[in-house]
Amino acid sequence: MTVIRSQIVGCGSFLPDRILTNAELASRLDTSDEWIASRTGIRRRHIAGDGERTTDLALKAAQRALKDADLPVEEIDLVICATTTPDETFPSVASAIQARIGMTRGAAFDVQAVCSGFIYGLAVADNFIKARQAKTVLLIGAETMSRLMDWTDRTTCVLFGDGAGAVVLRGSKGRGIPSERGVLNTKLYSDGRLHDLLYVDGGPSTTGTTGHLRMLGKEVFKHAVINIADSIESSVEDSGISISEIDWFVPHQANQRILEATARRLKVPGERFISTISDHGNTSAASVPLALDVAVRDGRIKQGDVVMLEAMGGGLTWGAALLRW
Ligand code: ACO
Secondary structure (H helix, E strand, O other): OOEEEEEEEEEEEEOOOOEEEHHHHHOOOOOOHHHHHHHHOOOEEEOOOOOOOHHHHHHHHHHHHHHHHOOOHHHOOEEEEEOOOOOOOOOOHHHHHHHHOOOOOOEEEEEOOHHHHHHHHHHHHHHHHHOOOOOEEEEEEEEEHHHHOOOOOOOOOOOEOEEEEEEEEEEEEEOOOOOOOEEEEEEEEEOHHHHHHEEEOOEOOOOOEOOOEEEOHHHHHHHHHHHHHHHHHHHHHHHOOOHHHOOEEEEOOOOHHHHHHHHHHHOOOHHHEOOOHHHHOEOHHHHHHHHHHHHHHOOOOOOOOEEEEEEEEOOOEEEEEEEEO
16 A cells, blocks of 8 residues: 655754853852753753844754755745744744745744644644645744743743754655654644643733743653653554664753653663753754754764654643654
């Protein structure tokens, strides 16, 4: 039987120039490099410059992914941007990117699932491709989380950073067997009752302001390890691939200790988890495609490898996507 499978045919990423170190944060807040690094693994993060918008970061990542895919813009049917920090309440970042890459047909929209946004976007893109509503999709995760920070709140502002990552997905015909390249499955979950663990205290229909990120970190931590491990196990069960056959895990980069606890829970060597947390911090929807791009560029992820992407974020939302690179 012939089936359509979505393959990632190009990837790219972009980080703003400005680097904010733990030492710099410690000079203005009651915190220290030692506290931040030992509790989270984060040593520095990139911060968008004055006037640098989410769309600017997204555009650069998208251009790099399109170049890597070696596809003209005319081939793109759909642009999806996973973001929780759009330039404006509307229109979407995806619509702005559509215009800025010179795409004059097709569709564009944003996906909002906070740190799980890229996994949600990947599931949407994969389903559009499998339903033959799009052949080629540009999927971006882009954030300026620095704009949502309360810079006097040491429990949150030390954790986040800005950046963007992008992939180009393209449908290809195959037999639907695990050894073929492409997205093998995606798993999405949400539990809206857990709102109070992680939210922004503003918005268009409440305060009329952007608001600041608020988080009960310890609670989020516990849910993260359990939910991420569960979604990985569910993805593996459905795929016909065993967990030991997964070459690389590309997790959402929230906290090095979450990565290590997840690896322990799954009984997987921690070295198989790609970690960019020390240099990027938590870039929300951008973190998975940023880490993916780093590992592809440095040669760790190679054609034919089995790769598990996973994330959890505000909502709470969480999910996993299994693919053969
Ligand atoms: N510097 C120094 N001390 C600090 C800092 C800081 N930056 N932040 C908190 N502390 C203090 C606290 O006030 C507390 O002090 P107290 O004992 O006197 O009350 C102490 O350190 C311990 O605080 P905890 O919150 O218990 O620290 P914990 O070990 O849980 O680490 C952290 C906090 C890093 C936030 C962790 O809980 C975590 O990573 N949680 C998960 C976050 C996450 O995964 N987010 C992902 C989703 S993000 C999204 O969707 C947008």
